[in-house]
Amino acid sequence: MPRSHFARDHARRVLHDLTWSVGPLIVASALAIALVVWLVNPAPPRSIIITAGPPDSSLYQIAGEYAKVLARNGVALKVLPSDGSVQNVERLLDSKTHVDLGLVQGGIATPQQAATLMSLGSVAYVPLVVFYRGKGLTLLSQLEGKRVAIGREGSGTRTLSLKLLEANGITPGGSTQLLSTDGLDAATQLVSKEADAVFLSGDSATRTLMLRLLKVPGISVMDFNEADAYTRLFPYLDEIELPPGVLDLGRRIPPQAVHLISPTVELVARTSLHPALSDLLIEAAQEVHGKAGLLQRAGQFPSPVAHEFPISEDASRYYRSGKSFLYRALPFWLANLADRALVLLLPVAVLIFPALRIVPALYRWRVRSRIYRYYGALIALERGAMHLSSDDERRALLVELDDIEASLDTLKLPLAYTDALYVLREHIGFVRSRLSTAGRRDKQTV
Incomplete structure (x- = not known):
């Protein structure tokens, strides 16, 4: 019968058991954490880019104010000049612009374009004043x-003006002459009788310019009596009112309320924007736009009311409940670190709780499996004793038993399993007794 061999370095075996019992849990936890970091909760970038407007525009100035707020929280906001809202949408849709x-x-934006982006909220009115x-x-x-100045090519004023004129049956190429001027140039054309009407919006419709035009004899401002109808036909428009005297209380300009229609400026982002940065940007918008102004009440902006772009889930959550406890109590960078740590602990916790039951069972099985190997050898010896044909075979079995x-003398087991070791020794003694009995019986037979 071949001789069984048992390892003598059992201290190494104990370490081996621990490694194979706990190791899979450690590997699984590491993979789960890596997956969460990669797919679910990556760190927010330390630098982002916003496309605003011309360097001398209010949009560019607004973006600059955002940059100051973000800089206090360790995030750099690079302001990229543009020709206006049309180019801003094009850049957001073009992945190559970053x-x-x-x-x-x-x-x-068209409905198809708007569906691929998300809004963090409306931040200001940009009324259309005719x-x-x-x-x-x-x-x-x-x-x-008539001759109508509707804004320069690529401007938001021109795009909106063309849509509203088309709704009233006026299209390019018809009898109406559409002039590509805006702001002071358009106002100058109106005063010099080179234009019959001008559309002013945003930076063009400044308080100073509107006062200057209303003081010119023969020039009036259009009262949109059908403002409510425009807001129904164009959901991105709001109806606002210039109260009497809001431009000049002393001279009561305008002399009566003027109804206007106005789109809003929205803070639009790609859907990949990090949630932590979304909160930080809305907080910046609250600081920049939260005060009362000529066309708004205090706290009216930023607003989560959806106009053209869908409000992001993160923005909706912020408007509903504000910043989370961590971001209220800690600096931005520290709160973000703690928030990510909590998310990373989730997959570990999901693995640890079942492992608290599985790992001990696995370790117990591995330790007992070494004891069971000895029982396999004992069974083989006992069966061999039943078919002995010579005294030499019995001595060989005794040597194997020795x-x-x-090997048991050097076997190291945790104290909780030493009872199995002593039971094994008793069984070895039982097999030795059977072999000795078989030897005496053979001698008596002889």
Whole structure:
């Protein structure tokens, strides 16, 4: 019968058991953490890019104010000049530009374009103000056949003006002459009678410029009596009102309330924007836009009311409940670190709790399996004793049994399993007794 061999370095075997019992848990936890870091909760970038407007525009100045707030929290916001809202949307849709967010006037994007981006909220009104020569103008359709300045190419003012004129039956190429001027240039054309009407919006419709135009004899501002209808037909528009005297209380300018229609500027981002940065940007918008102004009340902006772009889930959560406890109590960088740590602990916890039951059972099985190997050898010896044909075979079995018992002298087991070791020794003694009985019986037979 071949001689069984048992390892003598049992201290190494104990370490081996621990490694194979706990090792899979450690590997699984590491893989789960890596997967969460990669897919679920990556660290926010330390630098992002916003596309704003021309360097002398209010949009560019607003983005600069955002940059100051983000800088206090260790995030660099690079402000990228642009021609206006149209180019801002184009950049956001073009992955090659690496732009993260932009300031976009309502009415610029198509429904298909808007569906691929998300809004962090509306931040300001950009009312459309129509000045014209004469009096009593209440309908845009009354501009048919006149010279109308609707804004420069690529501007949000021009895009919105074309949509509103088209709704009133006026399209490019018709009898109405559409001039590509805005701001002071358009106002100058109106005063010099080179234009019959001008569309002013955003930076063009400044308080100073509107006062100057209303002081010119023969120039009036259009009162949108159908403002409510425009807001129904164009969901991105709001109806706002210039109260009497809001431009000049002393001279009561305007003399009566003027109804206007206005899109809003939305803070639009790509869907890949990190949630922590979303909160930080809305907080910056609250600081920049939260004060009362000529067209808004204190706290009116930023607003989560959806206009053209869908409000992101992170923005909705922020408007509903504000910043989380960690971000309220800790600096941004520390709160972000703690928040990520909590997320990383989740997959570990999911693995640890079942492992608290599985790992001890696995370790117990591995330790007992070494004892069971000895029992396999004992069974083989006992069966061999039943078929002995000579005294030499019995002595060979006894030598094998001595080898097994000698191996037990160096076997190291945890104290909780020493009872199995002593039971094994008793069984070795039982097999030895059977072999000795078989030897005496053979001698008596002889």
